[in-house]
Protein backbone atom coordinates (compact mmCIF):
# COMPACT_ATOMS: atom_id res chain seq x y z
CA UNK A 1 0.00 0.00 0.00
CA UNK A 2 1.26 3.43 -0.90
CA UNK A 3 1.00 6.00 1.86
CA UNK A 4 -0.46 9.50 1.36
CA UNK A 5 0.97 12.66 2.90
CA UNK A 6 4.64 11.66 2.96
CA UNK A 7 7.14 14.42 3.67
CA UNK A 8 9.47 13.28 0.88
CA UNK A 9 8.55 12.34 -2.69
CA UNK A 10 8.03 8.59 -3.21
CA UNK A 11 10.80 7.06 -5.30
CA UNK A 12 11.45 3.63 -6.81
CA UNK A 13 14.56 4.26 -8.87
CA UNK A 14 17.47 6.35 -7.60
CA UNK A 15 19.16 8.93 -9.81
CA UNK A 16 21.98 6.50 -10.56
CA UNK A 17 19.42 4.04 -12.00
CA UNK A 18 19.43 1.56 -9.11
CA UNK A 19 16.05 0.44 -7.74
CA UNK A 20 15.73 1.52 -4.12
CA UNK A 21 12.61 -0.59 -3.62
CA UNK A 22 11.84 -3.89 -5.26
CA UNK A 23 11.11 -3.27 -8.93
CA UNK A 24 7.48 -4.37 -9.52
CA UNK A 25 7.30 -7.39 -11.86
CA UNK A 26 5.35 -5.48 -14.51
CA UNK A 27 8.42 -3.33 -15.24
CA UNK A 28 10.13 -5.84 -17.50
CA UNK A 29 13.01 -4.57 -19.70
CA UNK A 30 10.58 -4.52 -22.68
CA UNK A 31 8.08 -2.38 -20.79
CA UNK A 32 10.83 -0.03 -19.59
CA UNK A 33 12.11 0.26 -23.15
CA UNK A 34 8.64 1.19 -24.42
CA UNK A 35 8.43 3.89 -21.73
CA UNK A 36 11.91 5.09 -22.64
CA UNK A 37 11.00 5.32 -26.33
CA UNK A 38 7.82 7.29 -25.58
CA UNK A 39 9.75 9.76 -23.42
CA UNK A 40 12.45 10.27 -26.06
CA UNK A 41 9.71 10.80 -28.67
CA UNK A 42 8.21 13.57 -26.53
CA UNK A 43 11.63 15.16 -25.94
CA UNK A 44 12.40 15.21 -29.67
CA UNK A 45 8.92 16.56 -30.46
CA UNK A 46 9.82 19.50 -28.19
CA UNK A 47 13.02 20.17 -30.12
CA UNK A 48 11.32 19.98 -33.50
CA UNK A 49 8.48 22.28 -32.46
CA UNK A 50 10.93 24.87 -31.12
CA UNK A 51 12.57 24.83 -34.56
CA UNK A 52 9.19 25.29 -36.27
CA UNK A 53 8.55 28.22 -33.95
CA UNK A 54 11.87 29.84 -34.86
CA UNK A 55 11.04 29.34 -38.52
CA UNK A 56 7.81 31.28 -37.97
CA UNK A 57 5.62 28.30 -38.92
CA UNK A 58 3.84 28.39 -35.55
CA UNK A 59 3.49 31.24 -33.08
CA UNK A 60 3.25 29.66 -29.62
CA UNK A 61 4.85 26.66 -27.95
CA UNK A 62 5.47 25.59 -24.33
CA UNK A 63 8.15 22.94 -23.87
CA UNK A 64 7.71 19.96 -21.54
CA UNK A 65 11.35 18.80 -21.60
CA UNK A 66 12.25 17.37 -18.20
CA UNK A 67 8.63 16.49 -17.39
CA UNK A 68 8.27 13.39 -19.60
CA UNK A 69 8.18 10.81 -16.80
CA UNK A 70 5.20 12.55 -15.18
CA UNK A 71 3.21 12.85 -18.39
CA UNK A 72 4.05 9.51 -20.02
CA UNK A 73 3.63 7.78 -16.64
CA UNK A 74 0.18 9.32 -16.27
CA UNK A 75 -0.84 8.21 -19.78
CA UNK A 76 0.15 4.63 -18.90
CA UNK A 77 -1.84 4.67 -15.63
CA UNK A 78 -5.33 5.36 -16.98
CA UNK A 79 -7.74 3.76 -19.44
CA UNK A 80 -7.25 5.49 -22.75
CA UNK A 81 -10.45 6.63 -24.49
CA UNK A 82 -12.46 5.55 -21.48
CA UNK A 83 -11.36 7.90 -18.71
CA UNK A 84 -11.68 11.65 -19.32
CA UNK A 85 -8.69 13.99 -19.33
CA UNK A 86 -8.88 17.73 -18.58
CA UNK A 87 -5.31 18.78 -19.38
CA UNK A 88 -3.33 22.00 -19.34
CA UNK A 89 -1.17 23.66 -21.98
CA UNK A 90 2.10 21.79 -21.35
CA UNK A 91 0.62 18.31 -21.82
CA UNK A 92 1.75 17.27 -25.31
CA UNK A 93 3.90 14.40 -23.94
CA UNK A 94 0.71 13.16 -22.26
CA UNK A 95 -1.26 13.57 -25.51
CA UNK A 96 1.36 11.74 -27.60
CA UNK A 97 1.54 8.88 -25.10
CA UNK A 98 -2.26 8.62 -25.08
CA UNK A 99 -2.10 8.04 -28.84
CA UNK A 100 -3.21 11.43 -30.17
CA UNK A 101 -1.99 11.29 -33.82
CA UNK A 102 1.16 13.27 -34.62
CA UNK A 103 -0.58 14.81 -37.64
CA UNK A 104 -3.39 16.18 -35.43
CA UNK A 105 -0.95 17.75 -32.97
CA UNK A 106 1.24 19.27 -35.67
CA UNK A 107 -1.77 20.51 -37.67
CA UNK A 108 -3.13 22.23 -34.58
CA UNK A 109 0.21 23.93 -33.93
CA UNK A 110 0.40 25.10 -37.57
CA UNK A 111 -3.30 26.06 -37.89
CA UNK A 112 -3.66 24.43 -41.31
CA UNK A 113 -6.82 23.05 -42.93
CA UNK A 114 -5.94 19.65 -41.45
CA UNK A 115 -6.31 21.18 -37.97
CA UNK A 116 -9.64 20.09 -36.49
CA UNK A 117 -10.20 23.72 -35.37
CA UNK A 118 -8.77 25.12 -38.61
CA UNK A 119 -6.60 27.68 -36.86
CA UNK A 120 -9.30 29.15 -34.63
CA UNK A 121 -7.67 28.07 -31.38
CA UNK A 122 -4.35 29.26 -29.97
CA UNK A 123 -1.46 27.07 -31.24
CA UNK A 124 -0.51 24.16 -28.99
CA UNK A 125 -4.00 24.17 -27.39
CA UNK A 126 -5.41 20.99 -28.90
CA UNK A 127 -8.14 18.52 -27.98
CA UNK A 128 -8.70 14.92 -29.08
CA UNK A 129 -12.16 13.35 -29.07
CA UNK A 130 -11.01 9.73 -29.41
CA UNK A 131 -8.84 10.00 -26.29
CA UNK A 132 -11.51 11.99 -24.32
CA UNK A 133 -8.81 14.66 -24.14
CA UNK A 134 -10.67 17.92 -23.61
CA UNK A 135 -9.54 20.98 -25.56
CA UNK A 136 -6.84 22.92 -23.69
CA UNK A 137 -7.51 26.37 -22.27
CA UNK A 138 -4.77 28.90 -21.49
CA UNK A 139 -6.60 30.36 -18.50
CA UNK A 140 -4.81 28.86 -15.53
CA UNK A 141 -6.95 26.39 -13.52
CA UNK A 142 -10.08 27.04 -15.61
CA UNK A 143 -10.21 23.29 -16.35
CA UNK A 144 -10.49 22.34 -12.65
CA UNK A 145 -14.17 23.13 -11.89
CA UNK A 146 -15.44 21.54 -15.13
CA UNK A 147 -13.26 18.48 -14.46
CA UNK A 148 -14.89 18.20 -11.01
CA UNK A 149 -18.29 18.55 -12.69
CA UNK A 150 -17.36 15.85 -15.20
CA UNK A 151 -16.44 13.52 -12.34
CA UNK A 152 -19.68 14.35 -10.49
CA UNK A 153 -21.63 13.38 -13.62
CA UNK A 154 -19.69 10.11 -13.82
CA UNK A 155 -20.63 9.36 -10.24
CA UNK A 156 -24.33 10.15 -10.73
CA UNK A 157 -24.46 8.13 -13.94
CA UNK A 158 -22.69 5.23 -12.23
CA UNK A 159 -20.23 4.71 -15.10
CA UNK A 160 -16.94 2.90 -14.69
CA UNK A 161 -14.83 5.92 -15.72
CA UNK A 162 -12.72 8.41 -13.87
CA UNK A 163 -11.74 11.99 -14.64
CA UNK A 164 -8.12 13.11 -14.74
CA UNK A 165 -7.32 16.78 -14.26
CA UNK A 166 -3.77 18.10 -14.69
CA UNK A 167 -2.32 21.51 -13.80
CA UNK A 168 0.89 23.21 -12.78
CA UNK A 169 2.02 24.34 -9.33
CA UNK A 170 1.02 27.92 -10.18
CA UNK A 171 -2.57 26.82 -10.84
CA UNK A 172 -3.01 25.89 -7.17
CA UNK A 173 -3.10 29.62 -6.27
CA UNK A 174 -6.15 30.25 -8.45
CA UNK A 175 -9.67 30.47 -7.02
CA UNK A 176 -10.88 28.02 -9.66
CA UNK A 177 -8.51 25.38 -8.32
CA UNK A 178 -9.92 25.60 -4.80
CA UNK A 179 -13.52 25.69 -6.06
CA UNK A 180 -12.96 22.55 -8.14
CA UNK A 181 -11.11 20.69 -5.39
CA UNK A 182 -13.83 21.58 -2.89
CA UNK A 183 -16.65 20.46 -5.18
CA UNK A 184 -14.98 17.16 -6.01
CA UNK A 185 -14.19 16.49 -2.35
CA UNK A 186 -17.73 17.32 -1.13
CA UNK A 187 -19.31 15.19 -3.87
CA UNK A 188 -16.87 12.27 -3.52
CA UNK A 189 -16.42 12.56 -7.28
CA UNK A 190 -14.04 10.15 -9.08
CA UNK A 191 -11.42 12.75 -10.00
CA UNK A 192 -7.66 12.21 -10.11
CA UNK A 193 -6.01 15.61 -9.69
CA UNK A 194 -2.40 15.61 -10.89
CA UNK A 195 -0.16 18.54 -10.08
CA UNK A 196 2.82 18.70 -12.45
CA UNK A 197 4.94 20.65 -10.00
CA UNK A 198 7.83 21.98 -12.08
CA UNK A 199 8.59 24.51 -9.32
CA UNK A 200 8.11 27.61 -11.43
CA UNK A 201 5.07 29.52 -12.68
CA UNK A 202 6.83 31.54 -15.36
CA UNK A 203 9.17 33.59 -13.09
CA UNK A 204 7.37 32.88 -9.78
CA UNK A 205 9.11 30.23 -7.72
CA UNK A 206 7.11 27.67 -5.74
CA UNK A 207 8.33 29.24 -2.48
CA UNK A 208 6.69 32.52 -3.46
CA UNK A 209 3.60 30.70 -4.72
CA UNK A 210 2.45 29.20 -1.40
CA UNK A 211 3.36 29.13 2.28
CA UNK A 212 2.28 25.48 2.47
CA UNK A 213 5.21 23.09 2.87
CA UNK A 214 4.20 21.39 -0.39
CA UNK A 215 1.20 21.14 -2.73
CA UNK A 216 -0.27 17.71 -1.93
CA UNK A 217 -0.86 18.68 1.72
CA UNK A 218 -3.66 20.96 0.50
CA UNK A 219 -5.71 17.80 -0.29
CA UNK A 220 -6.34 17.38 3.43
CA UNK A 221 -8.53 20.49 3.49
CA UNK A 222 -10.75 19.01 0.80
CA UNK A 223 -11.19 15.61 2.44
CA UNK A 224 -9.09 13.60 0.00
CA UNK A 225 -5.70 11.87 0.17
CA UNK A 226 -2.65 13.70 -1.16
CA UNK A 227 0.37 11.84 -2.56
CA UNK A 228 3.89 13.09 -3.18
CA UNK A 229 5.91 11.48 -5.97
CA UNK A 230 9.28 11.94 -7.64
CA UNK A 231 7.91 13.06 -11.00
CA UNK A 232 11.22 12.26 -12.74
CA UNK A 233 11.00 8.59 -11.77
CA UNK A 234 8.53 6.96 -14.17
CA UNK A 235 8.32 3.77 -12.10
CA UNK A 236 7.27 5.78 -9.02
CA UNK A 237 4.83 7.87 -11.07
CA UNK A 238 3.15 4.75 -12.49
CA UNK A 239 3.13 2.86 -9.19
CA UNK A 240 1.41 5.73 -7.39
CA UNK A 241 -0.91 6.86 -10.18
CA UNK A 242 -2.13 3.39 -11.06
CA UNK A 243 -2.88 2.59 -7.42
CA UNK A 244 -4.63 5.92 -6.90
CA UNK A 245 -6.59 5.63 -10.17
CA UNK A 246 -7.69 2.15 -9.04
CA UNK A 247 -8.82 3.49 -5.65
CA UNK A 248 -10.80 6.25 -7.31
CA UNK A 249 -12.38 3.78 -9.78
CA UNK A 250 -13.36 1.58 -6.83
CA UNK A 251 -15.52 4.42 -5.48
CA UNK A 252 -13.20 5.92 -2.85
CA UNK A 253 -13.57 9.50 -4.07
CA UNK A 254 -11.01 11.96 -5.45
CA UNK A 255 -7.27 12.24 -4.74
CA UNK A 256 -4.47 14.69 -5.42
CA UNK A 257 -1.06 13.52 -6.64
CA UNK A 258 1.84 15.98 -6.68
CA UNK A 259 4.60 14.98 -9.11
CA UNK A 260 7.79 16.87 -8.30
CA UNK A 261 9.61 17.66 -11.52
CA UNK A 262 11.30 20.52 -13.33
CA UNK A 263 10.91 22.37 -16.62
CA UNK A 264 14.42 22.54 -18.02
CA UNK A 265 13.44 24.74 -20.97
CA UNK A 266 11.90 28.18 -21.03
CA UNK A 267 8.28 28.73 -19.94
CA UNK A 268 7.22 29.40 -23.53
CA UNK A 269 8.53 31.37 -26.48
CA UNK A 270 7.45 34.50 -24.58
CA UNK A 271 10.14 33.70 -21.97
CA UNK A 272 13.41 34.19 -23.77
CA UNK A 273 16.09 34.15 -21.12
CA UNK A 274 15.00 32.39 -17.94
CA UNK A 275 18.55 31.91 -16.64
CA UNK A 276 19.30 35.60 -16.91
CA UNK A 277 16.00 36.85 -15.54
CA UNK A 278 14.86 34.66 -12.65
CA UNK A 279 16.71 31.37 -12.10
CA UNK A 280 20.30 30.24 -12.03
CA UNK A 281 22.20 28.03 -14.45
CA UNK A 282 23.33 25.97 -11.42
CA UNK A 283 19.72 25.17 -10.55
CA UNK A 284 18.96 24.09 -14.11
CA UNK A 285 22.13 21.97 -14.22
CA UNK A 286 21.20 20.26 -10.95
CA UNK A 287 17.87 19.23 -12.49
CA UNK A 288 19.42 18.24 -15.81
CA UNK A 289 21.44 15.75 -13.75
CA UNK A 290 18.09 14.23 -12.63
CA UNK A 291 16.84 13.80 -16.19
CA UNK A 292 13.92 11.31 -16.26
CA UNK A 293 15.07 9.79 -19.57
CA UNK A 294 18.64 9.23 -18.38
CA UNK A 295 17.25 7.55 -15.26
CA UNK A 296 15.50 4.87 -17.35
CA UNK A 297 18.66 4.48 -19.46
CA UNK A 298 20.63 3.84 -16.26
CA UNK A 299 17.99 1.42 -14.99
CA UNK A 300 18.17 -0.51 -18.26
CA UNK A 301 21.97 -0.56 -17.91
CA UNK A 302 21.58 -1.88 -14.39
CA UNK A 303 19.21 -4.62 -15.63
CA UNK A 304 21.77 -5.68 -18.22
CA UNK A 305 19.78 -4.52 -21.28
CA UNK A 306 21.43 -1.19 -22.13
CA UNK A 307 20.23 1.17 -24.85
CA UNK A 308 22.96 1.31 -27.50
CA UNK A 309 24.12 4.57 -29.09
CA UNK A 310 22.73 3.33 -32.44
CA UNK A 311 19.33 2.54 -30.94
CA UNK A 312 19.15 6.00 -29.39
CA UNK A 313 20.20 7.71 -32.63
CA UNK A 314 17.66 5.70 -34.65
CA UNK A 315 14.90 6.56 -32.20
CA UNK A 316 15.73 10.27 -32.40
CA UNK A 317 15.81 10.34 -36.18
CA UNK A 318 12.58 8.29 -36.39
CA UNK A 319 10.80 10.99 -34.36
CA UNK A 320 12.31 13.75 -36.48
CA UNK A 321 11.04 11.96 -39.60
CA UNK A 322 7.62 11.51 -38.00
CA UNK A 323 7.35 15.25 -37.27
CA UNK A 324 8.75 16.25 -40.69
CA UNK A 325 6.22 14.04 -42.48
CA UNK A 326 3.37 15.47 -40.39
CA UNK A 327 4.51 19.04 -41.17
CA UNK A 328 4.60 18.33 -44.91
CA UNK A 329 1.18 16.69 -44.82
CA UNK A 330 -0.33 19.48 -42.73
CA UNK A 331 1.11 22.29 -44.83
CA UNK A 332 -0.07 20.59 -48.05
CA UNK A 333 -3.66 21.11 -46.88
CA UNK A 334 -3.14 24.92 -46.96
CA UNK A 335 -4.16 27.75 -44.68
CA UNK A 336 -7.88 28.11 -43.83
CA UNK A 337 -9.84 30.83 -45.56
CA UNK A 338 -10.45 33.84 -43.29
CA UNK A 339 -14.22 33.51 -43.76
CA UNK A 340 -14.32 30.38 -41.60
CA UNK A 341 -14.05 32.63 -38.54
CA UNK A 342 -17.80 33.13 -38.93
CA UNK A 343 -18.56 29.41 -39.11
CA UNK A 344 -19.21 26.64 -36.58
CA UNK A 345 -20.28 28.88 -33.69
CA UNK A 346 -24.02 29.39 -34.32
CA UNK A 347 -26.45 27.10 -36.14
CA UNK A 348 -27.96 30.25 -37.67
CA UNK A 349 -25.40 33.04 -38.03
CA UNK A 350 -26.81 36.14 -36.25
CA UNK A 351 -27.42 39.25 -38.29
CA UNK A 352 -24.51 41.29 -36.85
CA UNK A 353 -22.01 38.57 -37.84
CA UNK A 354 -23.56 38.29 -41.31
CA UNK A 355 -23.11 42.04 -41.66
CA UNK A 356 -19.48 41.85 -40.51
CA UNK A 357 -18.77 39.01 -42.96
CA UNK A 358 -20.32 40.99 -45.81
CA UNK A 359 -18.32 44.08 -44.82
CA UNK A 360 -15.06 42.12 -44.78
CA UNK A 361 -15.80 40.52 -48.14
CA UNK A 362 -16.39 43.98 -49.61
CA UNK A 363 -13.13 45.24 -48.12
CA UNK A 364 -11.09 42.19 -49.17
CA UNK A 365 -9.10 43.89 -51.88
CA UNK A 366 -8.15 46.72 -49.53
CA UNK A 367 -7.26 44.38 -46.72
CA UNK A 368 -5.12 42.01 -48.76
CA UNK A 369 -2.08 44.23 -48.27
CA UNK A 370 -2.75 44.24 -44.51
CA UNK A 371 -2.30 40.50 -44.30
CA UNK A 372 -5.87 39.22 -44.51
CA UNK A 373 -6.16 36.36 -46.97
CA UNK A 374 -8.20 37.32 -50.04
Ligand SMILES: Cc1ncc(C[n+]2csc(CCOP(=O)(O)OP(=O)(O)O)c2C)c(N)n1
Nearest residue numbers: 090138139140168169170171198200201202
Ligand atom coordinates in the same frame (compact mmCIF):
# COMPACT_ATOMS: atom_id res chain seq x y z
C1 LIG B 1 -5.96 33.08 -15.10
C2 LIG B 1 -4.59 33.29 -15.67
N1 LIG B 1 -3.71 34.12 -15.03
C3 LIG B 1 -2.48 34.31 -15.53
C4 LIG B 1 -2.09 33.70 -16.70
C5 LIG B 1 -0.67 33.91 -17.25
N2 LIG B 1 0.10 32.68 -17.09
C6 LIG B 1 0.30 31.84 -18.12
S1 LIG B 1 1.19 30.50 -17.68
C7 LIG B 1 1.34 31.03 -16.09
C8 LIG B 1 2.11 30.23 -15.08
C9 LIG B 1 1.46 28.95 -14.71
O1 LIG B 1 2.36 28.17 -13.99
P1 LIG B 1 2.06 26.69 -13.59
O2 LIG B 1 0.63 26.52 -13.25
O3 LIG B 1 3.04 26.28 -12.57
O4 LIG B 1 2.31 25.87 -14.94
P2 LIG B 1 3.68 25.70 -15.76
O5 LIG B 1 3.64 26.78 -16.83
O6 LIG B 1 4.81 25.90 -14.82
O7 LIG B 1 3.67 24.36 -16.36
C10 LIG B 1 0.70 32.26 -15.92
C11 LIG B 1 0.66 33.02 -14.67
C12 LIG B 1 -3.04 32.87 -17.36
N3 LIG B 1 -2.75 32.21 -18.47
N4 LIG B 1 -4.27 32.68 -16.81
Ligand SMILES: [Mg+2]
Nearest residue numbers: 168169200201
Ligand atom coordinates in the same frame (compact mmCIF):
# COMPACT_ATOMS: atom_id res chain seq x y z
MG1 LIG C 1 4.87 25.34 -12.82
